[in-house]
Amino acid sequence: MVDYRPESQGTTTNAGIPAPSDEQSLSVGRDGPVVLHDAYLIEKMAQFNRERVPERVVHAKGSGAYGTFRVTNDVSQYTCADLFQPGRETPMLARFSTVAGEMGSPDTWRDPRGFALKFYTQQGNYDMVGNNTPVFFMKDPQKFQDFIRSQKRDPRTGLRDNTMQWDYWSLSPESAHQVTWLMGDRGIPRTWRNMDGFSSHTYQWINAKGQRFWVKYHFRTDQGNDFLTQEESDRIAGEDADHHRRDLFEAIERGDHPSWTLSMQIMPIDEAADYRFNPFDLTKVWPKGDYPLIEVGRMTLNENPGNHFIHIEQAAFEPSNLVPGIGPSPDKMLLGRLFSYPDTHRYRIGVNYTELPPNRPHVRVRSYAKDGHMRQFPPDTAAVYHPNSFGGPDAGRQEGVEQATWQVEAAELVREAYTQHRDDDDFVQPRALIRDVMDDAARDRLVRNVVGHVSAVTDDGVRSRAVKYWTDIDSEIGSRVSQGLNGG
Incomplete structure (x- = not known):
């Protein structure tokens, strides 16, 4: 589109028309009422009243940056996904956040951190929505x-409430592993x-041969893990929310570009059935002694966004957003999120949110989607329906695209818990985290x-259940928590 308007330093309306004034509204006489046909004033007020979109219900407070992901190791034997092929470099966007805090909350509250990534691959956008912990609360x-x-x-007081938190946690023992991470140094x-x-x-x-593997992603910081003590975080929350x-932002501005090394845990698909933990249980990790990390590549953030909003x-x-070569698993939490995330985007930023700059794929979009609020691009198709006789796209005509799925062996849909594996227990892994990974100083800080x-x-x-919760995880830690709460 050609811009025929001559260069000007003057303000315009949103339609590009020269604005009459930035400071005075149009009124009847010098001291009379403001008139409704001052269109520029009405535009400014109406736009201002609508500046905010609903904040995210979860992960509301955060920020991020653009960067690249570069493959450093050949893992093509495990996946045919474009972005993980040897030598590939893929542009990407990362967003980090707190989970429970609202938009204006301090960054340093004790909370899991979101770790969301969008890769603009040659086969469309691939998103990974993770956290800074390898497990979750349920x-x-x-x-x-x-x-x-x-x-x-609390809806009654409008205040964050530890009683509510511990009431839920202590009534949901499956949360023990994540709460141990949360209350530890990495909280x-x-x-x-x-x-x-x-x-x-x-x-x-x-992979390209159709062989399938279960996998977990680990992005390990190249800057080294470091944490804030509770005292430091409380002080910083008051000094700089x-x-x-x-x-x-400042690290990237000064050229100190942070990076993370991606490594994978990879399980042959037929080993899942009798593995000692349910491999699809989001409250469990796969011990690295069972499935060691395999390096894949490095993510580097090197560009601050030009406009935060x-x-x-x-x-x-x-x-x-799963590209060919990558698919879901029977993880129930993941399957729920496959629906929940795009649904919340349609509500929060509109049905055509994929046309917004950070969400627009870097490849041609051939979709039959049309119309809707704030639609910008017409369908890149010869017709707006399928099947059609006018050369429109047809998923059935694509070649070499392996969609990763898993076989549902049961002949019925059921509502039931995960099947028990021999070491399945809500407290085994948090107990190991405390006893085998933490040192004495870390255990002291945990308590x-x-x-x-x-x-x-x-x-x-609730206090009693919280003590029992920690006693079930580790009797010594539970005893020390009880003593601490009783002034010991």
Whole structure:
């Protein structure tokens, strides 16, 4: 499109018309009422009243940057996905966030951190929606909404409430592994640059021969893991509520580009059935002794967005964006999110959110989608329906595209818990995290963090369950938490 308007430093309306004034509204006489036909004034007021879109219900506070992902190791034997082929370099967008905090909350509250990535591949957008922890609080999407409400503000007081949190956690023992991560050192990363990222979910990779593998993603920070103590985080929350956002922006501005090395855990598909943990349970990890990390490539963030609202607030990450060679698993939480994420984007930023700059694929879009609120691009098809006789796109005509799926062996759909594997227990892995990974100093900080958090619980029954919760994880830690809460 040609811009025929001559260069000018003057303000215009949103339609490009020269604005009459930036300072005075149109009125009847010098002291008379403002008139309704001052279209520029009405436009400014109406636009201002609509500047905000609904904030995300979860992961509201965050920021991010653009960068690249470069493959450093040949993993083509495991997946035919374009972005993981040898030598490939793929542009990408990353967004980091807190989970429970609203838009204006401090960056340094104790909370899991979101680790959302969008890769603009040659086969369309691939999104990974993860966290800085390898597990989560529950294993079934039926519980997600209730969990989030327990971590948000009490509707009666409008305040965050430790009683609500511990009431939910102590009544949901499957949360033990994630809560142990949360109350430990990594509950408050020093910066986003100093934290790891995980897919948490199990996904499926499929190679060019049609062989399938279950996989987990590990993005390990190249800056080194570091954390804030509770005392440091409390101080920083009062001094700079945007501490993590500011740190990432300023690091990239000065050329200190953060990077993460991606490594995978890969399980042959036929080993899942009798593995000692359910490999699709989001509250469990696969011990690295069973499935060692295999390096894939490096993600580097090197470009701050030109406009935070356009590129970060309107960024829409969705685990349903799965390119050929990558698919879902029977992980119930993942399957729930395949619907939930795109649904919330349609509500929050509109049905045509994929046309917004951060979400627009870098490849040609041949979709039969049309119309709807704020549609910008016409369908790139010869017709607006399928099948048609006018040369429109046809998924059946594509060659060499292997969609990763898994076989549903049961002949019925059921509502039931995961099947038990021999070491399945809600407390085995958090107990191992405490005993085998943490040192004495880390265990001391864990106890202090738990005692400090539970001390704000006002309900005696919930406090008792919180103590039992930690006793079930580790009897010594439970005893120390009980002593701490009782002034010992």
